[in-house]
Amino acid sequence: MNAEKKLTELKREDIIEAAVNEFKTNGFRATSMDRIAATARVSKRTVYNHYASKEILFQAITQELCDRVMQVSEHPYDPEIPVKIQLHDIAEQEIALLTSAEFLDMVKMITSESLASPELTKTNFESFQDYNIGMVEWIKSASGDGKLSVTDPVRASKQFLALIETFALWPQLYGVKPVPEKKQQKTIIDSAVEMFLCTYGVSK
Amino acid sequence: MNAEKKLTELKREDIIEAAVNEFKTNGFRATSMDRIAATARVSKRTVYNHYASKEILFQAITQELCDRVMQVSEHPYDPEIPVKIQLHDIAEQEIALLTSAEFLDMVKMITSESLASPELTKTNFESFQDYNIGMVEWIKSASGDGKLSVTDPVRASKQFLALIETFALWPQLYGVKPVPEKKQQKTIIDSAVEMFLCTYGVSK
DNA sequence: AAAAGTAAACTACTTAGTGTACTTTAATTA
DNA sequence: TAATTAAAGTACACTAAGTAGTTTACTTTT
Structure with missing residues (x-):
């Protein structure tokens, strides 16, 4: 049966x-x-x-x-929407992932094992390495559209994510701080977007 | 004897x-x-x-x-020297620490244990948490001197360090990338300083 | 003489993985 | 539909190895 x-x-x-x-x-x-x-x-x-x-x-x-966790990381560029708005959306998606319990649990699990025996988790890091490809593509599109001035999209993408991770991933990984509240998340996003656009934005 | x-x-x-x-x-x-x-x-x-x-x-x-590792993190502000130069110096000191074998080994050791049993390494994290105090003080001094426009010095300090760590600490911790060469280190520092001053610098 | 070090056996416990005899489940055949 | 068969699950004993920490009888250092 x-x-x-x-x-x-x-x-x-x-x-x-x-x-x-x-x-x-x-x-x-x-x-x-x-x-x-x-x-x-x-x-x-x-x-x-x-x-x-x-x-x-x-x-x-x-x-x-x-x-289960690494699925969504596509960020299609839309020339109709201001880059600032789009950046906010990207940041929101990223921070939602970073602060989800499943993601954090997975990072902890893999981290604690990988440091002791790297070969056990090698394949997992291929996924990790690629998880900002979506943003890299978005930056290229926005640059091609003349809305950003970026010479190294991969670096720019990592910088942007770093500005979020330093508040919404690493402290939580080490158990030093709890996952930030929605209000704090907004502040984190705002300051990351501001810093990014200040550096790479094209003044009109 | x-x-x-x-x-x-x-x-x-x-x-x-x-x-x-x-x-x-x-x-x-x-x-x-x-x-x-x-x-x-x-x-x-x-x-x-x-x-x-x-x-x-x-x-x-x-x-x-x-x-042994956490000693030097003082960054006295000098009003005679341009902030850009001082920032470069700070970044150089930080990156020298992050990329040193002793530091990386220690982070690996403590990280892999702390995720499994946080109480074992709790005291160590007090040191870690405080390691950017030197830079926070420097930012306050520079702001007081009218050379920077920073509303939240702690956040600004973390942002600056994040822009370095994302290239010179986290990838190495996970064994994904080797410690960056001197030339790469210069690029990392330059882009971090540029981004920081673009956001917080006071145009004269 | 007392403080510290040594070698080696020993306790008490945990763990990955296997072997076995037996029972349950599911699918095939009669 | 009922009997049969093979695949999967179970309980449990077992092997082999490792480990934190102790005890003991003896030696070396100060």
Whole structure:
């Protein structure tokens, strides 16, 4: 009977869910396979039947989370809308991602493991490296449209994101500060946009 | 005979040196006390005679490294020198710190542990949080002198540092990119100074 | 003589991963 | 539809390895 889902699929989902939670809260090393099995309410043997080793499970989990989180980063340029407005929109999208619990959990998880054993998370960083491509393209378009004066779009994009991350990602990663409120987010965005346009904006 | 140093001091130094190296390369969890003892060519009991537990040893090591690295961050304001030149100097000092092997090793060590168990490294972050105070003071002085127009010196300081860190700290922490060459460092500094003065500089 | 160091065995515990005998689930055949 | 078969799950004992920290009997340094 295939009325709902096959048992084996349900089990796999339980395992992933449990592993995500455990890895998220305790990291790779501090999480045992026994614990994941117990949390998933599944026998340990079943975990190993789905994932041959702890490393393979971890990589499946991080890849899953990366895919889940890294989707939207397209920023199509619209010549009809002032660049300032568009920049605000981009910043809002970025800050929404950075401050989401899933994103932060994923960054923590991958960070704490990657520093100890870089090869375990190498593929994840390919995703990370590319996550500002959307903005780079937007900057190129705006420059081509004569609304910005940017010689190095990749650098400009990183600078803009850095002005946001320094308030809305790194302090939270280290647990030093809580995720900023909406009001604080607006201030962060405003000052980043101001600084960016002051440097790269074309005065009319 | 106190001709050189007392034996017990020499042993302690051997232990610290070995522990620094082991923690640096393998992190807290992956380093065993047996290994530290072996590396220091000292019996394990001697390690425990100096440091009652692995945690205490780790904290002693991180504190030691913090103190060793976090010393210079004073940036006295000089009204005789153009702010642009002074900013360059500040940026050079900062980038020299960020790109030093000791600093990067320490950040890696503390980061990878703090994400798994924040309480272990809590005290270290007090040092980290304060490391831009020197620049905040400089900005206040320059503003008071009418050479800058800054309403929030703490934010401005973080922005300036973010423009450097995004190229000379975070990519290196994640092993994505090597430490930038001197020439690249100059570019990073120039663009950070340009962006900062464009936003906060007072046109004469 | 007292303080510190040493080697090595030892405790008590955790963990990744395997093997086995048995039960449940789902699909195929009769 | 009912019986059969194979795939998947389970419980649990087990291996092999590692580790923090202790104890002990002995040696070296001050």
